[in-house]
Amino acid sequence: MRELVVISGKGGTGKTCLTAAFASLAENTVLCDADVDAANLHLLMNPEIKKKTDFMGGSIAKIRNDDCTECGRCLELCKFEAISEEFVVDPISCEGCGVCVDLCPEQAIDFPVQKCGEWYISDTRYGPMVHARLGIAEENSGKLVSLVRQQARTVAEETGRDLILTDGPPGIGCPVIAAIGGATALVIVVEPTVSGLHDMERVADLAAHFKIPGLVCINKYDLNREMTREIEKVARKRNMNVVGRILFDSLFIEAMVEGKNILEYKENSEAAAGVRKVWDEIMHSPSMNLMGLKDFSAIIK
Amino acid sequence: MIISVASGKGGTGKTTVATNMASALGGGVRLLDCDVEEPNAHLFLHPEISRVEEVTTFIPKIDDDLCTGCKKCAEICRFRALTVVGGKVLVFPELCHSCGGCVEVCEEGAVGDGKRELGVVESGTAGDILFSHGKLRVGEAMSPPLIQKVRSVNINNGITIIDAPPGTSCPVIAAVKGADFVLMVTEPTPFGLHDLKLGVEAIKTLGIPCGLVINRSDIGDNGVREYAAEEDIPVLLEIPFDRKIAEAYSTGRLIIEVQPEWADKFRDLYNRIEKLASC
Numbered sequence: 001m002r003e004l005v006v007i008s009g010k011g012g013t014g015k016t017c018l019t020a021a022f023a024s025l026a027e028n029t030v031l032c033d034a035d036v037d038a039a040n041l042h043l044l045m046n047p048e049i050k051k052k053t054d055f056m057g058g059s060i061a062k063i064r065n066d067d068c069t070e071c072g073r074c075l076e077l078c079k080f081e082a083i084s085e086e087f088v089v090d091p092i093s094c095e096g097c098g099v100c101v102d103l104c105p106e107q108a109i110d111f112p113v114q115k116c117g118e119w120y121i122s123d124t125r126y127g128p129m130v131h132a133r134l135g136i137a138e139e140n141s142g143k144l145v146s147l148v149r150q151q152a153r154t155v156a157e158e159t160g161r162d163l164i165l166t167d168g169p170p171g172i173g174c175p176v177i178a179a180i181g182g183a184t185a186l187v188i189v190v191e192p193t194v195s196g197l198h199d200m201e202r203v204a205d206l207a208a209h210f211k212i213p214g215l216v217c218i219n220k221y222d223l224n225r226e227m228t229r230e231i232e233k234v235a236r237k238r239n240m241n242v243v244g245r246i247l248f249d250s251l252f253i254e255a256m257v258e259g260k261n262i263l264e265y266k267e268n269s270e271a272a273a274g275v276r277k278v279w280d281e282i283m284h285s286p287s288m289n290l291m292g293l294k295d296f297s298a299i300i301k
Numbered sequence: 302m303i304i305s306v307a308s309g310k311g312g313t314g315k316t317t318v319a320t321n322m323a324s325a326l327g328g329g330v331r332l333l334d335c336d337v338e339e340p341n342a343h344l345f346l347h348p349e350i351s352r353v354e355e356v357t358t359f360i361p362k363i364d365d366d367l368c369t370g371c372k373k374c375a376e377i378c379r380f381r382a383l384t385v386v387g388g389k390v391l392v393f394p395e396l397c398h399s400c401g402g403c404v405e406v407c408e409e410g411a412v413g414d415g416k417r418e419l420g421v422v423e424s425g426t427a428g429d430i431l432f433s434h435g436k437l438r439v440g441e442a443m444s445p446p447l448i449q450k451v452r453s454v455n456i457n458n459g460i461t462i463i464d465a466p467p468g469t470s471c472p473v474i475a476a477v478k479g480a481d482f483v484l485m486v487t488e489p490t491p492f493g494l495h496d497l498k499l500g501v502e503a504i505k506t507l508g509i510p511c512g513l514v515i516n517r518s519d520i521g522d523n524g525v526r527e528y529a530a531e532e533d534i535p536v537l538l539e540i541p542f543d544r545k546i547a548e549a550y551s552t553g554r555l556i557i558e559v560q561p562e563w564a565d566k567f568r569d570l571y572n573r574i575e576k577l578a579s580c
Contacts, residue, residue: 009339011311011467016492037468038309038496058379079401092474092506097400098379136502139471142442170311170467171338174442193551195316195341202339205439223544224551250520256491257522 001156002184002292003149003164004282005034009199011170013191014219017252018275019167020044020261023126025279028161031124032152033131034179035169036117036144044261047122047129055132055147057116057140058096061089067108074100074109092137116140119148121155128155145169145178162292172206180206184294185213185287187243190235191220192227197234204238204300213287213298214240217278220248239301241285244278247271303461304574305480307504309496311467313486314516314540318567319464320345321556325567327429329459334434335448335476336466337420343434344553348427355421356435356450358443359399362415363390374403374412395442419447424454445475452476460571469496469503477504482578483511484537490521494528501532510577514570517542535577538570 006019033041082093101111119132130152152164169175190200216235221228232242255265262272287295306319323332334342370388382396394417404412424433435451465476483504487497504511518539549559557564
């Protein structure tokens, strides 16, 4: 089993548009949207939901005001300033540590488990897809990311598919850590800007920390060719294979408006040819070997 | 006056709007880059950093001589950051949420203060802009406490502009809570619209007034404008796509450096926000 995770560090570099295009080129694949916070892949996949499951995240404290004697112990204990002077818990600030619940002298605090979102197993024109929606302003996004990835793996095993294509979240924090651990390889989609380079370096540091091989794809490369060369230089220095450049083209947006990927929308465009070439390079890179064996020689430095 | 610049979707131009507005206003405006996972504002403002503060969070440190292996600390920990093996407590620092429950329940006083590094807050000036940003330590999962730290620097009565992280979950809430106004930056595409809706829902839970900047306003479709009209969200500025702006951005330059006429538009943007926030 191989899992390719598409990430970027910086948001908006084209992860989802590329993942959707890769989906139409990949064979025997399960799609996975691990950007549970602002998921977009479904907008290009039109998934037909087959199974919907509640995601039960952490618990949140709830004071039973009838039993509360307003002794103030919970206020004293809460490190997250989640309890008001009127002894009401702010569900957004509550971390779900349960310390007030356990130590309330009157045992007047309940700790109901919260539904923090939903996750789905769907069918798409390119095969099964596992995706999710985290509730608004919720925590536990890392937990939900781990869950969708694990479910994608189960679906792949059950349906005899040997590749999982995962659209990852931006950043380097909790959801990204949950999205990359144990991946066969990462595709880092970078735009040729100072922020693109800066953010690629941070996410490469993270991937190096977890000892994962990385491949770099420059999107919108013609926006700044000099920066493109600079990014490729940095990538190689850090032991990341450069798998290609993709043209800055408004066709990507036009395709998105139609709910299509670039290959469906304009098969013969230069942008589409660029995407195909990148996919070819990815699948022929040693890190994506058929056995899915970890390519230690390609670990990011 | 605290304005948080947020977006839902990444890469829509939060940093562009925050840095250009700050530069156009000048005069002691404070810019706080709270996208601590991937801070970028410094790449455009080039601040001179004069203060670096290491930010840590509490984690338990067990005094084995005092510990009796009673397991109370492990029992109260909802995050499984403590476990007892063979009468000895093991701590998993990266799982700890710093709730302090273990300290409270330990009857032997065996749980002391340890710390885990979250990152750094760097502060300085960029011209007459007061600048601070947070940089999350690579490998650290929890950004909200660091964001709160960035927000706690030198709150004054002037104008504070916060560059928020993308998304709709806890880091965004940490960067937006308590602001007087949230400026949502979006692009008029299906992805932009989808994530804008999520972002607006998140802001609604906090009850803060918000307005919209539409970046690359001449691409995509009309969905964002229709949504804004339906929801009564004022569109405060539209920035059309301009290859020159995009190329300037790629080298770390501000719009107002390459097209100075934009300075007035960003000042005007602020003035409109000020009016909306006060009513």
